[in-house]
Amino acid sequence: MKTARIIPCLDVDAGRVVKGVNFVDLVDAGDPVELARRYDLEGADEVVFLDITASSDARETILEVARRTAEEVFIPFTIGGGIRTVDDARRLLRAGADKVSVNTAAVDRPELITEIATEFGSQCAVVAIDSKKVDGTTPSGFEVFVHGGRTPTGMDVIEWAIRCEALGAGEILLTSMDRDGTRDGFDVAVTRAVVDAVNIPVIASGGVGTLDHLVDGVTEGGADAVLAASIFHFGEHTVAAAKDHMTAAGIPVRPA
């Protein structure tokens, strides 16, 4: 049976969750580990931590997050953000992360994907692709952006995704920068195009505002997993409610 995964994503800055989270009964709503544990209890299939720490001297804190998460949370978790070398990846995996996600560094030096896959296995080599719709600049009409969506690369999203798979990526985390933060739903067109082009799992990301959007990511986009942040963090919906909604829409998921 093929089942879809629901993945809450937490933005972490210097070891703290940045977007406000309003679970009233949490002792420390800014603690990423406490939130991850909550999501585990609610039935989340995985958790993604995106480390947005800018200063390099504070980067040690994400390792501590990984260590504490591995002690307390028994679902898979991925850490992305700021991983530039195999050593960066190794430190996170040894600290307890199951997968690492690379983005800008992989565009700068695609061999990084192969190096991580060779050393630790494809299953832990996630490539995050930030996509923007463009007019005619790339064959598919979707262009890869880096540096948090600020810098265009001239690369085609679909071609890059295919290349990532060939380089050893085990999964694609595809974020539509056009939709991110809009709550208008996934860009199912780019999701579907990437899903059809590669044979590895694709996580749809960016734009979820309703539970129906999660369903659309799977049924229309063909995604293997759906990632969302704000709808879970702000207490609008629980992961359990999202799973009920998926089940009602006929999508097999692990029940909460």
Place this chain on the structure above:
Amino acid sequence: MTAASPRPLVAVLDYGIGNLRSAQKSLERHGADARLTADPAIVRDARAVVLPGVGAFGACMDAVERTGVDALAHEAVEAGTPFLGICVGMQLLFEASEETPGRAGLGILPGTVERIPDGVKHPQMQWNVVDVVRPSPLYDGLDGDIWMYFVHSFAAPMSDMVTATCDYGGPVVASVQRDNVHAAQFHPEKSSTAGLTFVDNFVGLVRARTATAS
């Protein structure tokens, strides 16, 4: 044999690959004194041995041999020590794998690890229901649908050792047992409450055996 330890020593064989911390922490959670180690003295002293593994079969076998973990695994199995292989750690127990043709595995269990069925996405990276086909104490207390987390493109062959399967483009081996050797294709240490029960049951076996022996 000394008196039953309240915290049985479990050696999690560390041959330098992947995330072993979750396996260690899940065992500790159930009261085991779990150590990441390839030290022969500690492994020989252990009440149970866990062989984890992620990545490619050939790369893992290279690392297992380089660190001497192959001999320690054989020794533990032959001594009757409760043994648990996880994911690629399960696959390594077999004689070979279609993933790395020509590369010999540990050969503790007979058969060749096979590619999972075509027509479905590789790897299987998802939660799936585990169907218990032969009673195993590791599934004690798990009722209804048992959901476990899988990440793999290869799986053990069908045999009379199989204790559970999952459905992914056809039946895929999820776990096996032969005597003291237990192995799971899924990651119990990543399978939330169901996985923790599975680990708990393994620690329970270790405790029961230690108590009997003392």
